[in-house]
Amino acid sequence: MTETQRVVLFTRDDPLGLESGARLGPVEVAYETYGTLNADGTNAVYVCHALTGDAHAAGHHGDPGRRGWWDNLIGPGRPVDTDRFFVVCSNLLGGCQGTTGPGSENPDTGRPYGLAFPLFTVRDLVEVHRALLRHLGIARLAGAIGGSLGGMQVLQWVIDHPGEVDAALVVCASPRLSAQNIAFSAVAREAIMRDPDFQGGDYYGTGRAPDTGLSIARMMAHITYVSEASMREKFGRRLQHGDAPHFDFSVDFQVESYLQHQGESFLKRFDANTYLYMTRVMDYFDAFSDPVTVGARLEGTATRFLVVSFDSDWRFDTEHSREIVRHLQAWRVPVTFREVESPWGHDSFLLEIPEYHRTIQAFLDRTAGDLGI
Amino acid sequence: MTETQRVVLFTRDDPLGLESGARLGPVEVAYETYGTLNADGTNAVYVCHALTGDAHAAGHHGDPGRRGWWDNLIGPGRPVDTDRFFVVCSNLLGGCQGTTGPGSENPDTGRPYGLAFPLFTVRDLVEVHRALLRHLGIARLAGAIGGSLGGMQVLQWVIDHPGEVDAALVVCASPRLSAQNIAFSAVAREAIMRDPDFQGGDYYGTGRAPDTGLSIARMMAHITYVSEASMREKFGRRLQHGDAPHFDFSVDFQVESYLQHQGESFLKRFDANTYLYMTRVMDYFDAFSDPVTVGARLEGTATRFLVVSFDSDWRFDTEHSREIVRHLQAWRVPVTFREVESPWGHDSFLLEIPEYHRTIQAFLDRTAGDLGI
Numbered sequence: 001m002t003e004t005q006r007v008v009l010f011t012r013d014d015p016l017g018l019e020s021g022a023r024l025g026p027v028e029v030a031y032e033t034y035g036t037l038n039a040d041g042t043n044a045v046y047v048c049h050a051l052t053g054d055a056h057a058a059g060h061h062g063d064p065g066r067r068g069w070w071d072n073l074i075g076p077g078r079p080v081d082t083d084r085f086f087v088v089c090s091n092l093l094g095g096c097q098g099t100t101g102p103g104s105e106n107p108d109t110g111r112p113y114g115l116a117f118p119l120f121t122v123r124d125l126v127e128v129h130r131a132l133l134r135h136l137g138i139a140r141l142a143g144a145i146g147g148s149l150g151g152m153q154v155l156q157w158v159i160d161h162p163g164e165v166d167a168a169l170v171v172c173a174s175p176r177l178s179a180q181n182i183a184f185s186a187v188a189r190e191a192i193m194r195d196p197d198f199q200g201g202d203y204y205g206t207g208r209a210p211d212t213g214l215s216i217a218r219m220m221a222h223i224t225y226v227s228e229a230s231m232r233e234k235f236g237r238r239l240q241h242g243d244a245p246h247f248d249f250s251v252d253f254q255v256e257s258y259l260q261h262q263g264e265s266f267l268k269r270f271d272a273n274t275y276l277y278m279t280r281v282m283d284y285f286d287a288f289s290d291p292v293t294v295g296a297r298l299e300g301t302a303t304r305f306l307v308v309s310f311d312s313d314w315r316f317d318t319e320h321s322r323e324i325v326r327h328l329q330a331w332r333v334p335v336t337f338r339e340v341e342s343p344w345g346h347d348s349f350l351l352e353i354p355e356y357h358r359t360i361q362a363f364l365d366r367t368a369g370d371l372g373i
Numbered sequence: 374m375t376e377t378q379r380v381v382l383f384t385r386d387d388p389l390g391l392e393s394g395a396r397l398g399p400v401e402v403a404y405e406t407y408g409t410l411n412a413d414g415t416n417a418v419y420v421c422h423a424l425t426g427d428a429h430a431a432g433h434h435g436d437p438g439r440r441g442w443w444d445n446l447i448g449p450g451r452p453v454d455t456d457r458f459f460v461v462c463s464n465l466l467g468g469c470q471g472t473t474g475p476g477s478e479n480p481d482t483g484r485p486y487g488l489a490f491p492l493f494t495v496r497d498l499v500e501v502h503r504a505l506l507r508h509l510g511i512a513r514l515a516g517a518i519g520g521s522l523g524g525m526q527v528l529q530w531v532i533d534h535p536g537e538v539d540a541a542l543v544v545c546a547s548p549r550l551s552a553q554n555i556a557f558s559a560v561a562r563e564a565i566m567r568d569p570d571f572q573g574g575d576y577y578g579t580g581r582a583p584d585t586g587l588s589i590a591r592m593m594a595h596i597t598y599v600s601e602a603s604m605r606e607k608f609g610r611r612l613q614h615g616d617a618p619h620f621d622f623s624v625d626f627q628v629e630s631y632l633q634h635q636g637e638s639f640l641k642r643f644d645a646n647t648y649l650y651m652t653r654v655m656d657y658f659d660a661f662s663d664p665v666t667v668g669a670r671l672e673g674t675a676t677r678f679l680v681v682s683f684d685s686d687w688r689f690d691t692e693h694s695r696e697i698v699r700h701l702q703a704w705r706v707p708v709t710f711r712e713v714e715s716p717w718g719h720d721s722f723l724l725e726i727p728e729y730h731r732t733i734q735a736f737l738d739r740t741a742g743d744l745g746i
Contacts (some may be wrong), residue, residue, distance in 0.1 A: 001520040022621055119620045145404065179604035179628045180596060186629040187592045189622065190636070194585040196569055219560045220593055223553060231552035237659070245493045245657055247393055249562065249649060255552045256559040263563070276622060283626065284618055286610070 004055050006030050007099055008306065009131040012107055016093075016128065022118035026086070026107070028131050030055045030199035031090035034074060035082035042139045043373045045080055046129055047089035047363075048146030048153035050349075051221075051278050052270055054097035058082070059082040074350040079361035084368055085142060093120055094278065095127045096271035103204060103271050114201035114273060122149075122156045122285050129153070135174035142371055143172020146168035147349030148316065149278065155287050155324065159294050167367040169360060171308045171349045174320035175287040175327065181315070184224055185279040188217035194270045201273055215263030222262045227312035227345035231255060237282060286325050298331045305335040306363040308349075310355065315346040336363065377428050377519055379403050379471055380536060382504040385480050389466075395491035399480070402472020402505050403428045404463035406445060408455035410511065416746045417511045418453055418737075420462035421501055421519030421526035423592075423722075424651050425643055427470035428461035431455070435673065445725040457741055458515060466493055466501045467651065469644035476644050479612065482642035487574035494657050495522075495529045503534070512684070515744055516737060518542035520688065520722030520731050521682065527696065528660050535674035540740040542733060544681045544722045547693035548660040548700065554688070557597055558652040561590035564655040565645045574646055585646040588636030594637045600685035600718035604628060624724040663698050671704045679736045681722075709736065 010016040015025030015131075032055045037044060038113065058074035060067045074080040074118055082266040091305045093098035094117065102117040109116075118327030133141070144154045144165045151173025158168045174181070190197060203209045209346045216250045239245060251260060288294055305328055309321035318339050328335040340356045342348040348356070381388040381401045388398030405428045420443065431447035433440045446529060447453040447460055464472035467490065475490035482489075484647060484740045506514070517527045517538045524546025531541045547554070569585030576582045597602075607630040612618060624630045660668055678701055682694035691712050701708040713722040713729045721729070 004403065080506065115622065176610065178601060179608040179610065179626075180601040182626050183592075183596045183604065183628050183632055186624075186626070186632055187596070190592065190728060191564060191589050192631070193622065194589070216560060216564050216567070216589065219556075223556045223560070231556065235552040237549060237552065237555070249488065249653060251559075251564065253555050253559070254551075255556050259556055259559055281407060282620060284620065287491070303548070332532045 003061060004030050004032050004098060006213070007132070007135055007254055009128065009135060015061070016131070018118055018123070019121045019123050020119060024118055027093065027100045028104075028129065031088060031094075031102070031132055032056060032059070032068075033089040033306050034058050034135075036224065036373060037086040039164070041084050042140070042142060042371055043368075044133070044141050045085045045087045045143040045145060046141055047087060048079070048125075048150035049092060050146070050148040050150045050262065052275075053280070054095070055089050055091040055099075058087065064077040064185065068123075069350065073357065073360065075354070079357045080143075080145065080364060081361075082373060085364070088132065088136065090129060090132055091123050092278070094274060094281070094367070095243060096274040097269070101271070101275060102201065102273035102319070112202070112350075114204070114205040117273070117277065119277065120279060122152050122281060123160060123279060124279070125153050126160060128159045129157070136320065138299065141165045142367055143167040143169060145360070146173070147171040148173060148346065150198065150283055152282070152287070154287050156285075158301065158303045158305075159287060159297060162297050162303060165303050166371060167306070167363060168303050169306045169308070169363065170321075170324060172310055172313050172316050172321070172346055174285075175324050176285060177283055177287070178320075182208050182283050185222070185283055187222060188279060189276055191216040191220075192276060203272075210272045211267050213241065214270065214275060215267055217275060218266040219259045219263040222259060224315045225346045227314065227343060229312060230344050241315060287293070289329070294327075297330045298328070298333050301333055303333065304367070306359070307335060307337045308355075309339045309344070310342045310348040311339055312343050313346045313348065324371070339373075376434060377403050377405050377471060380505070381510055382508060389504070391491055392494045392496050393492060397418070397473070400466065400473045400476075400501065401471075402427050402463050402466075402473070402501060403468075404461060404505055405429060406430070406659055407431050407460040407686070408458055410459040411746060413509050415513070415515060415744055416458050416517040416741075417506070417514050418458045418460045418505070418518060419445065419514055419543070420453070420460060420464065421498075421502070421514070421517065422465060423519070423521040423523045424655070425639070425648075426465075426523070427468070428462050428464040428472075431460065432678075442723065446733065448702065448728065452730045453518065453535060453737060457746060458737070461505065461509065463502060463505055465498050467654070467656050467680045469647040469657055470525075470642070474644070475574065475646035475650060478548045484510055485575070485577040487577070489518060489572055490646070490650065492650065492653065495525050496533060498654070499530045499533060500524050502530070504515075510574070514538045515740055515746065516540040516542060517543070518733070520544040521544070521546060521719065523581050525660070531674065531676045531678075531708045532660060532670060535676060539744060540674050540679070540736060542679045542736065543694075543721055544695060545683055545686050545689050545694070545699065547658075547689040548697050549658060549662070552608075555656050557593065558656055561593060562649055563651060564589040567651060568628060571645065576645070584640050586642065587648060588640055590648060591639040591643075592632045592636040594738065595632060597688045600687065600716060601715050606716065618668075652703035660697070664700070667700075668704045671701070671706050674706055676706065677740070678706060679732070680734060682712045683715045683718070683721040683729075684712055685716050686719045
């Protein structure tokens with residue numbers, strides 16, 4: 001049982017320098033760790049979370065109803081084996097679950113940042129992870145793992161610091177979003193920013209927040225996280241009550257009720273401004289935009305990649321993963337690619353799918369063996 | 374050049390009986406016709422429009438910039454040849470472009486209906502079309518054609534009145550929406566109904582309308598109308614201005630600008646309540662929910678079907694069309710099925726795609742030949 005911890009990694013006088021040139025301080029980071037760091041400090045695995053994740057990746061804080069979002073993957077004897085590895089997970093920069101973000105106090109004004117929070121990049125997210133590792137006395141990683149936006153961080157980490165990670169596990173990620181991906185993000189942001197309660201992002205403390213916009217954004221995004229087949233399997237055209245449709249505009253089909261619940265429950269745990277920043281970070285991400293520089297860095301790296309996609313994922317379909325693989329292979333970076341069969345779409349990365357978990361376990365076992373841990 | 378005409382088909386004293394049991398009157402219908410009805414009245418083709426269409430299917434009302442939405446298909450020498458056929462297109466019941474809908478005056482209150490407008494079904498849409506035909510002195514159709522919701526009307530028409538249509542052309546339609554289809558509709562309606570300017574649907578004359586919700590709905594829907602490949606081809610990740618991203622929340626990628634334009638321009642021509650009704654009509658549509666009854670009606674019909682899908686359509690993918698075909702074949706209804714290659718997704722039905730147009734032309738030529746017209 002590990003409670004979430006917090007640490008101030010950058011201060012106003014010693015701020016974080018962002019890729020944009022902006023400087024940000026203080027930066028506090030919420031994180032959790034699982035397992036024990038070995039004497040050499042060689043057994044650390046960093047878990048990078050996705051768009052709406054948090055630091056609570058594993059364990060349950062003494063409440064079995066509050067298991068971490070990747071608890072099926074991380075733990076004693078699990079694929080990311082905490083008997084062997086020291087696992088670290090932190091809430092991302094710009095987050096709303098303990099790490100400094102747009103809802104945090106702007107020291108220049110004494111009020112929450114709102115949209116005055118600087119825009120950041122995947123590279124910046126990684127630099128904050130690295131600062132946390134320095135704080136924990138860890139110089140390099142046995143592994144880094146993440147799904148979706150998490151996988152983008154893993155990829156960027158190795159590109160920027162190719163000697164720092166032994167095993168890079170990139171799950172259902174993308175080297176750069178497609179026009180359709182950006183389109184969905186853009187509509188989500190429109191829904192939030194055009195909500196009259198958005199108030200230009202300065203809604204904190206006003207008693208009003210863009211709940212409508214945020215829940216619309218979440219409902220729409222949720223459709224893209226699951227496959228058509230899994231929605232059909234789970235809901236089909238079944239009605240919420242009885243056999244006869246209401247023939248009105250109330251919630252009538254089960255899928256409507258489910259989506260509405262997704263939208264509502266999301267409001268309790270997420271901040272609309274963070275949603276804006278995290279989707280924008282993904283839009284701008286373009287891992288191989290400068291292939292000459294990236295290739296020169298990666299050529300000859302000892303980092304081994306595992307790239308995993310799911311065949312029913314239509315948010316970041318297998319082609320996104322293949323593009324990562326093709327680039328890495330061109331630079332002779334060791335890469336194993338696996339497209340896992342799963343009916344559950346993009347959300348598959350959060351599920352306990354045997355082939356998927358076995359693949360991760362085998363990859364990390366080999367890494368541990370090579371490192372003698 | 375045909376101007377849009379209007380006719381009152383049902384009155385308060387002689388109302389339209391809806392499938393729900395509700396009665397509605399007056400019902401005025403806006404329609405256009407192209408070509409000339411022959412002496413026998415055997416050369417009529419009905420064009421059923423889709424979710425956001427209107428009666429102006431062809432021609433240009435003297436303004437070449439205002440061509441009808443299916444002008445590439447309908448006209449002299451075109452696949453729906455107005456030298457040969459008398460073509461009728463009407464704005465759907467519940468519409469907002471001339472036909473009685475939620476924005477029309479409710480005779481009980483003297484104010485616009487809003488959500489007091491009764492819910493209707495695809496069957497009701499067809500019954501209004503039939504009333505218009507009676508008004509025009511037409512007893513049966515050489516053909517009925519429609520894409521998407523338009524195709525659903527054609528299918529329902531033949532199911533309800535199997536002797537009334539010689540050639541039924543059902544393009545990229547569905548016999549019943551999938552859970553994912555309903556999910557997208559549900560989010561669109563949420564966006565509209567939760568817009569504070571929606572005012573329970575009674576926004577007419579208040580100077581405020583749910584423009585934000587309607588444009589969000591349209592933007593989201595638009596993503597589903599085009600294929601990922603066509604979005605990539607058209608926009609990719611190209612920026613709106615210059616080479617360097619703004620790194621902010623303004624419109625930066627071309628695809629964002631395009632979507633925003635789609636949302637904004639839609640407001641000028643469409644009513645939010647009509648959007649609610651038309652999406653709900655589609656959710657509830659289930660052509661073969663009672664296969665025994667439908668089969669008994671259709672078995673032995675002389676109506677010939679042409680069912681067309683597009684391989685890149687992911688709103689109603691080919692499987693939706695195949696389900697229609699399988700049912701019809703089981704009842705030995707003559708049906709030709711064609712999956713047309715097109716990169717443009719669901720919107721393909723509006724485009725001039727040679728194989729698609731040739732298929733429609735050949736099918737209607739054969740019908741005309743058989744009818745001796």
